[in-house]
Amino acid sequence: MVHGRGAADHFPTPPSCLIPASPGSCQGGHRLSSAFRWSLGDAGDPAELVADFLTANGLPVRNIGRTVTQVHPTGDGTLCGAALYVSAAAGCVMAGGAVGSPTPAPSLPDVYAAVLLHGSSRPQPPVPAQRRPFRLGDWRESWTAEDHAGAVEAARRAIARGDIYQVNVVGHASAGYAGDPIPALARLAGLSGARYGGVLAGDGWAIGCASPETLVEVRGGRVVTRPIKGTRPATGRGRRELLESAKERAEHIMIVDLERNDLARLPGAGPVRVDELFAVREWSGLWQAESVVSAPLADGVDLATLLRAVCPGGSVTGAPKLAALDEIARLEPVGRGASMGALGWIGPDHLDLGLTIRTAAADGQRLHVWAGGGITWDSDPGAEVAEAAAKSAPVRATLAGAAVPGNDRIGLRS
Incomplete structure (x- = not known):
């Protein structure tokens, strides 16, 4: 566990980079005040520890259900918020x-919080001469297409036994690189639909995100989640197939019900409502189905309670959630690392965390990506393998500096 700044940070987040969900008016004007780090094997409850840390640094996360928006100072050296x-x-x-x-x-922490202060002016990014040329090697898959398909079949058998109703199966790949990975990771924010686009970096690690999915947002006394489940190519035919697919709709509704249950677990929350169901939106050349679930949040709910209720996100675990986690532990030979977690911003009067799908991470030697999909009894193993590849392709192409089809259209920015 680390409190404070590390002198060895060799992937510091450049001031020109956007931290996911941070205020647009403050981009490039932050100064790091202090940081918190927790990894598996460290002592203590990570939810309570990070909540204590943020509270000690001026963020009122022990009462995230407040309904009154306060006016906060924005001068040089005043608190802006925390990644x-x-x-x-x-x-x-x-x-x-x-x-x-x-x-x-393993060099990535499992929980990281960075408290940031307002700066008096926007620092200039480093001059190009200070960056080493970036080169990306070949991708190495952690399992074959046959292994992936076999895991889908095993998940279907677990569903047939009644162990679970649905489970998300995720694969991993990595590639060696040379040079500075930060510019490559920062390009992910430019993918259309990257609602949580940006970069977070620390001591020997960096995360680049292009996620379109809201894990949880709290603003004005209301808690919101926007689960995404269901994918097709962003063509006219793909949209029709997604809307007409009984399998995709059933899978989606199961996750919406799970998210409703997660929010209902919050003390004093309710009534929980579905504001929008199975809306088709675009992310970087793919149609995806998204719903909006929300509830009023009672005064006094704290961050630790919220994290325990919503993490890990239901759309990347399955139902029932704990049984799905047991199945994931049996099926996936490689851990999910930076993916399928949470990344975002906590301000003095709101919280906004994205689910880290469409996410890549760098350690000192390799770039890592993850992709997968939800498995039901009706899942076709070959189609599930292809869907994971389709989700991963824009991320891999962007990291390599290649153009991504469909990236000139407006995606999930609202």
């Missing part, structure tokens, strides 16, 4: 579920 990252493994610890296989990127 928060929670890995899928840490989410499992918070939920009391199985953690699963070891991460392929």
Whole structure:
């Protein structure tokens, strides 16, 4: 566990980079005040520890259900907010579920919070001469297409036995690199639909995110989650197929019900309502189905309670959640690392965390990506393998500096 700044940070987040969900008016004007780090094997409850840390640094996270928006100073050196990252493994610890296989990127923390202050002016990014040329090697898959398909079949058998109703199965790949990975990771924010686009970096690690999915947002006394489940190519035919697919709709509604249950677990929350159901939106050349679930939040609910209720996200675990986590631990040979967790912003009067799908991470030697999909009894193993590849392709192409089809259209920015 680390409190304070590390002198060895060799992937510091450039001031020109956007931290996911941070205020647009403050981009490039932050100064790091202090940081918190927790990893599997460290002592203590990570939800309580990070809440204590943020509270001690002036963020009222022990009462995130407040309904009155306050006016906060914005001068040089005043508190702006905090970036928060929670890995899928840490989410499992918070939920009391199985953690699963070891991460392929152990230098990344499992919980990280960085408290940031307003700066008097926007610092200039480093001059190009200070950056080493970036080169990306070949991708190495952690399992074959046959292994992936076999895991889908095993998940279907678990569903047939009645162990679970649905489970998300995720694969991993990595590639060696040379040079500075930060510009490559920062390009992910430019993918259309990257609602939580940006970069967070620390001591020997960095995370780049292009996620379109809201894990949880709290603003004005209301808690909101926007689960995404169901994918097709962003063509006219793909949209029709998604809307007409009984399998995709059933899978989606199961996750919406799970998210409703997660929010209902919050003390004093309710009534929980579905504001929008199975809306088709675009992310970087893919149609995806998204719903909006929300509830009024009672005064006095704290961050630790919220994290325990929503982490890991239902759309990347399955139903029932704890049984799905047990199945994931059996099926996936490589840990989820930076993916399928939470990444976003906590301000003095709101919280906004994205689910880290469409996310990549760098350690000192390799870049890592993850992708998968939800498995039901009706799942076709070959189609599930293809869907995971389709989700991963824009991320891999962007990291390599290649153009991504469909990236000139407006996606999920509202």
